[in-house]
Amino acid sequence: MADLRSIAAPFVVPGPSGVAIRTRLKGLSAEDEYVLAAVGEHLGSVAAADLKQRCADGLGHDIGRWAQRKRGLTGLSSSRWAGSITKSTHDQWALARRGLAAHVQGLQAGIDMLAHRLCLPVGQKGSKRAPGGYRSRREWHAKARRLACLTDRHAAALADYDSGRVRVVRGGRRLLNTRHHLDQAQLSQEQWRQRWRAARWFLSADGESGKRYGNETIRVTDDGRLSMKLPAPLADLANAPHGRYLLTCRVSFAHRGQQWTDRIAADRAVAYRISFDAQRGRWYLTASWQHPPVPTIGLAAALAAGCVGVDANDDHLAAWHLDAHGNPVGAPRRFSYDLSRDADHRDAQVRHALTRLLHWARACGVKAIAVEDLDFAAEKTREKHGRRKRFRRLISRFPTGRLRARLTSMADQTGITIVAVDPAYTSKWGAEHWHKPLASPTRRITRHDAASIVIARRAQGHKARRRTSPPPTDQSDRVGHRSAQARPDVPGCEGPRRRIPGPRTRCPSPDSDPNAGDQCAQHRSGHTTEPVQLMHSQ
Known part of the structure; x- marks a missing residue:
């Protein structure tokens, strides 16, 4: 390896x-x-x-x-x-x-x-x-x-x-x-x-x-x-x-x-x-x-409300909203642009795509956008790629520095902080850990959408994979917390997920006794129910 x-x-x-x-x-x-x-x-x-x-x-x-x-x-x-x-x-x-x-x-x-x-x-x-x-x-x-x-x-x-x-x-x-x-x-x-x-x-x-x-x-x-x-x-x-x-x-x-x-x-x-x-x-x-440079906000403060990860491509920006724990929220978004014409047209297309991105980020309630710190200076030489003219043309017109500079300038007026991350292995690890689990028959995602999750998680300090392996002894939580993105002191991190009653959710009505959140009511080893304890005591 x-x-x-x-x-x-x-x-x-x-x-x-x-x-x-x-x-x-x-x-x-x-x-x-x-x-x-x-x-x-x-x-x-x-x-x-x-x-x-x-x-x-x-x-x-x-x-x-x-x-x-x-x-x-x-x-x-x-x-x-x-x-x-x-x-x-x-x-x-x-x-x-x-x-x-x-x-x-x-x-x-x-x-x-x-x-x-x-x-x-x-x-x-x-x-x-x-x-x-x-x-x-x-x-x-x-x-x-x-x-x-x-x-x-x-x-x-x-x-x-x-x-x-x-x-x-x-x-x-x-x-x-x-x-x-x-x-x-x-x-x-x-x-x-x-x-x-x-x-x-x-x-x-x-x-x-x-x-x-x-x-x-x-x-x-x-x-x-x-x-x-x-x-x-x-x-x-x-x-x-x-x-x-x-x-x-x-x-x-x-x-x-x-x-x-x-x-x-x-x-x-x-x-x-x-x-x-x-x-x-x-x-x-x-x-x-x-104007004098304004002191930048701290990384932890910018990521307190989550962030939006953005994967820049030749014809679109793939973005996904992540919460403070590194979990993807909602569906991915795509902001397309056309870079096949003259410089003025390309600049207008990039500005329009970034405007839509910033409006969507503000609607999500985040204060940070994570982007890759890309630089293709060493990749543009014809001596390295030779016959791959299409790939050389692609990376030559890719607006790496201009996109980040313009995004930083436009985000300064909206109160959104731009966080730059290392671009290494984002597409590869996104396709490996996030592409298949998030895809469904009703929602098709690309490897660029998965890469945007890795970019945002890297900005937050999380690992690229979804969660760590269970504890080595058994499947319980006695050894340690299993989640890689939620801390043990987060309130409700082990509680049940909130459900909305209805015919499609297959959950009891609000009038019934909700005991799903009581861990002692489950059939698990070491957690017996109260009637059984009374019977044994007799």
């Missing part, structure tokens, strides 16, 4: 540390759109030059170089615009740096897997833990050539990482590559050019605590008036005092609008970003702010 790996302890997932809300800017005049486009294009060119300089500095960048860059940008915009641009540049460079590190790790994982499989004899079968050798000599030769190619790529990527060189495309690499496939994208050159320009505009301003309405650069008042500080070269476009431009539209946030109102009323920092959707021809305003 193979050794099982150790199971990590469950933990409470910390809540979100920031909030972002978005609304559409309606009622803009032609002059407003012209000013927004002019400011976005000017600041976008300034941000592109600053990013180019930051990438050229590489690992030699320090606080002195940052101050020098900011002084150069202040004359082209303003001090606050310069601060927002340099901060965005640093974040973009750091993101590209982390992406390069992940690329190096992925190449190294592919090299290790290729080297392992090339060392095995041709045709050798693999196991569940590691793949075997290649099927033919021809495939072995092709993979040997791929190993040499990946080795060269890894050396080049590692050299870039050590030297601090990154590759960044302002506007997105996907949109840049679309320029060469306009027929497939069903776009004209002018339509693509409009999207490309809008993606490279810069209209973002960081918030400042203590300033009026939380932001001096892009300001939104409590009555919805939106104004912005114009850069120095565009100061002649101002229509308000102090070089500001006041837009004609009114701003209102439908989602978390009261939180935003309370924050700007207290002059707390709020960051704003104005974006243009060239495909729809619409302008949007995004407000975001950070």
Whole structure:
């Protein structure tokens, strides 16, 4: 029997540390759109030059170089615009740096897997833990050539990482590559050019605590008036005092609008970003702010009223409600979604499924949802699964990190705690211990439903199996408590189950003498009835 790996302890997932809300800017005049486009294009060119300089500095960048860059940008915009641009540049460079590190790790994982499989004899079968050798000599030769190619790529990527060189495309690499496939994208050159320009505009301003309405650069008042500080070269476009431009539209946030109102009323920092959707021809305003992390509730307190176990799959979420003792309550639930279309559609499907899950969890009266701490980073490589393209596509589009992050953010507003558990053996043990006992002719359950029970029980600290074996001496309770999930001090844990009188329950009516709860009235060894004791005493 193979050794099982150790199971990590469950933990409470910390809540979100920031909030972002978005609304559409309606009622803009032609002059407003012209000013927004002019400011976005000017600041976008300034941000592109600053990013180019930051990438050229590489690992030699320090606080002195940052101050020098900011002084150069202040004359082209303003001090606050310069601060927002340099901060965005640093974040973009750091993101590209982390992406390069992940690329190096992925190449190294592919090299290790290729080297392992090339060392095995041709045709050798693999196991569940590691793949075997290649099927033919021809495939072995092709993979040997791929190993040499990946080795060269890894050396080049590692050299870039050590030297601090990154590759960044302002506007997105996907949109840049679309320029060469306009027929497939069903776009004209002018339509693509409009999207490309809008993606490279810069209209973002960081918030400042203590300033009026939380932001001096892009300001939104409590009555919805939106104004912005114009850069120095565009100061002649101002229509308000102090070089500001006041837009004609009114701003209102439908989602978390009261939180935003309370924050700007207290002059707390709020960051704003104005974006243009060239495909729809619409302008949007995004407000975001950070809040101090709230202390997470203890694991025992979150699980006091039971929990809901959730098994995430490619097309649905399998959920089951468990009580405080680890017993399944009611019937399993399934929340389906479709991940076969574009990213926006997938995100909407996931949000809709999570909304239904949270509403059902609140109806069950629980305060915790248990999910698996999944990470398929090591499973997405084509070198491990090879010909299994369908499986590789499945795990590549599986929303592991996004699902848990969005669930945590949405559950924060409902008072439900998210508990992450180790995903090891949940499906296997669920099918072994829970699938057959819970299935019936009128209720068909899947192995995913059974896995959700194991996930919830693991969060509660129970074992995966339904109950432990009886005591070794006999079938009574003299040696110890038989139940694995109920403690001996739980009131009524050994009492009879409550029955509702009726023709289908085959139990006596309420008027009869109910002695089912009296253990001394049963025909068991060591428990005699009272009339027999009297007869023996005579």
